[in-house]
Amino acid sequence: MDLFPLFTQLKGRTVLVVGAGPVADRKIGLLLSAGAHVIVGAHAAHPQVQARAQAGTIELRLAPFDPAWLDTAWFVVAATSNTALNRQVAQAAEARRIFCNVVDDAALSSAQVPAIVDRAPLTIAISSGGSAPVIARRLRERIESLFEPALGALAALAQRQRLAIRQARPQLRARRDFYDWLLDGPVLGALRRQRPAEAEALLTQALGQDTQAPVGKVVLVGAGPGDPGLLTLRGLRALNEADVILTDRLVSAEVLALARRDAEVIDVGKRVGGPHESTQARIHALMASHARQGRCVVRLKGGDPMIFGRGGEELQYLRRHGIAYEVVPGITAALACGAYAGIPLTQRGHAQSLTLATAHRRHDTVAPTTARSTPATTPAPDTGRTHVFYMGVERLPTLRQQLLADGLAPQTPCAIVENGSRPEQRVLHATLDTIETQAQAHAIQSPALVIVGDVTALGAELGWFGTTLGTLPSRAHDAPLQTCA
Template identity: 45%
Template sequence: MDYFPLFVKLKNQPCLVVGAGEVAARKIEVLGKAGARITVIAEQLGPSVAALQSALNLTLIQKRFSADDVLGMRLVISATNNRATNELVAAAAENHRIPVNVVDNPDLCSFIFPAIVDRSPLIAAISSGGASPVLARILRAKIESLIPAAYGRLAQFAEEFRLLVKQRIKQPSQRRIFWENMLHGHVAELVFTGKIQEAELELKSQLLLAEQATTKGEVYLIGAGPGDPDLLTFRALRLMQQADVIVYDRLVSDGILEMARRDAEKIYVGKQRSNHSLPQESINELLANLALSGKRVARLKGGDPFIFGRGGEEIETLMQQGIPFQVVPGITAASGCATYAGIPLTHRDHAQSCTFVTGHLKDGSINLNWKQLAAPNQTIVIYMGLVGLYTICQALIEHGCPPDHPIAIIQQGTTQNQRVITGTLTDMPRLAEQADIKPPTLIIVGTVVSLHEKLHWFQSGQPPHS
């Protein structure tokens, strides 16, 4: 982080703007919105600044800048097109440790202006740290379109009830849940449509209910997809951002975890082949206990929770104990990896069906219906198959697959580290060893693999095309 984000109170604080052209006028307007007491020093006054004088009660001084002008100021902005003056202003402010911004001269600035989404009292500030102001503005436009204009009204409404809610709901975690329900749901809609009195009544009746309610959390069993954070569903993201605790597996990428609520407690229950950090039964218990203590728990699982994910076992325990839960499907590795490798799982000329199997059983053996899997015109996707790769290739050949039948291995699919190697059932064990392929890997068997050469589109090491 090159710049520390901070909101500064400038109401009635003396601020100096050097320069009085169009650029200065825009900065003056922003300072004016924050209620600053603004002095403008410039040799020539532009019409836009002059027009702001009475509305913002500006002190306009027509003269050349001198170093003493910064004395007593809280903030200094230099918006002239004269490099020498800008340097003088920056040096004078620095001498007195006064934050200074020189417009379009990042090297002379001790602070920079963010792009702002203003829904006062709610403000979102976006900065690229000077790297690309245009990118910051594009992001601002996106946020602008996401946040209804009435959000400011909602924030004011929440402020009015803040103290009352604090007095009535003592526990911070319960209070947070209450506010999240209010600000997401019916009350927020009433405020947006201007029905403030109805919103007040609704909030008060919800407050009564919340006071009487016993503390019981819930569990969100969330499919986090195969790795690329962009493949999360909206619902997954929303629930991750409201959860108090995140319980996650080894296959959940750092990029995904970063999208969870910042102050949520994060518990790693990782799982590696033959090296379960926490046995499944303990994970089930952990989820139940966290929820019973009133927490909202996001249980993040790689891919889809119901595909080789043991998600069913986790919710069974919750169900037995009467704990509320919801399940969010995720993009399973087969779908994500095949797509990012440019291998369609079905294709009119190649495969009319697709079967997902696991290449790893509880006791370490592989016990699959080889005869069925070796039949033509289908695609087989094998999860957890790397260790048994040689056995899998041999068994398929023995049961009727041609020795040159295509096979692909995708390592860390959909991520910036994705690797795809293709070959035949005969040479793949050797190729995988030579390429030093490491888990997590997904195996795809079938003639659809031959399409990879033509259809691959995703380059690892750079983000996918948008």
């Protein structure tokens, strides 16, 4: 071990920063967040440093370095671009036995400022001893994704209740089990939901009980469209906390690979033409059964659980049966497929509004494109709107007829994004008049999203991912698209 890691209490104590440029200002901000009394000395100061001085948050001394400035300091940071001056500051600190950090100079430093993950009062520090600060920062980024912000509030709550916990659980083993329960149980969930009073009440109630029976819950998690990089940090944490994962057919294997290794994974995906209602009833029963056994159940859905994912129905079921639940939104297919196909769903001069609809209805009909279906005899075209249809490929002929009946022109640009955001993504460009025959010619299959409106023509120019197929609308180009990978 080259350096001894140490956390210092600087609250109310004087720290000297020599230098007042942008680099120094970043160090000043960190020191102020720790409650230090910061003195800054320099010939001249960056406007941000001057603003701090004017606000009274620091003491600014515009003068040449004076070793006497160190007389009241507990710690000093040399952050100038003058190597000789930095060495002078380090030598003066060494003579007074004061730790000194010289920015970007490990040889002159007696202390290093690490990369920090702040979940106060929980703090995680990563240091390379000044030899590889970029690596330390990259590791900090990874660690940031693993430790959710609510952990800070949990640590603060445990700190306030520390004496009560010791008195209620005098045996070390029982106390450790209680802290495990704090991390895995409903207290952290209440803090995630910004309900600190509820969290404290749950902790107090648990302290009055001899044992803590495991309390299960269900977390509805949006897995996004398929690219594992689009999974949210909160979604990743949920997958790593799960005891049981109920996964949909559209969730990619790459996303599932990020889950906790010993979690039980159950495929509950619906199949085209299958008994959807009985499958949904099975999902409800599985959620309830596992949660009542004290397990953390992740209901993992492709896209976002609250957009054509029956998330609301599942929450209603859980609420009726008294089962705790949370919702972690995901990036819905419309946003992801549009972005990965280079299609802006709204664009000034092209589309000022957006409709998300499903081509599947409970009674096997196609959703109307407007709030009230418009008779074909009195068309009301809406050229300033983008229409996005989920699950539209199987009903493409009916969908096309409905759109034409609603008054959209046969030459309206369209696109179908197949396997959006995945390595096998294909984007088919066509017009409303040709979309059906083009989809058949290219054997387009689910999962695929249908986008209708002028903005889709922009995808031919802005597309950047996967393979592009089809023929451009005549209003944009006359030549067929090039196939690209």
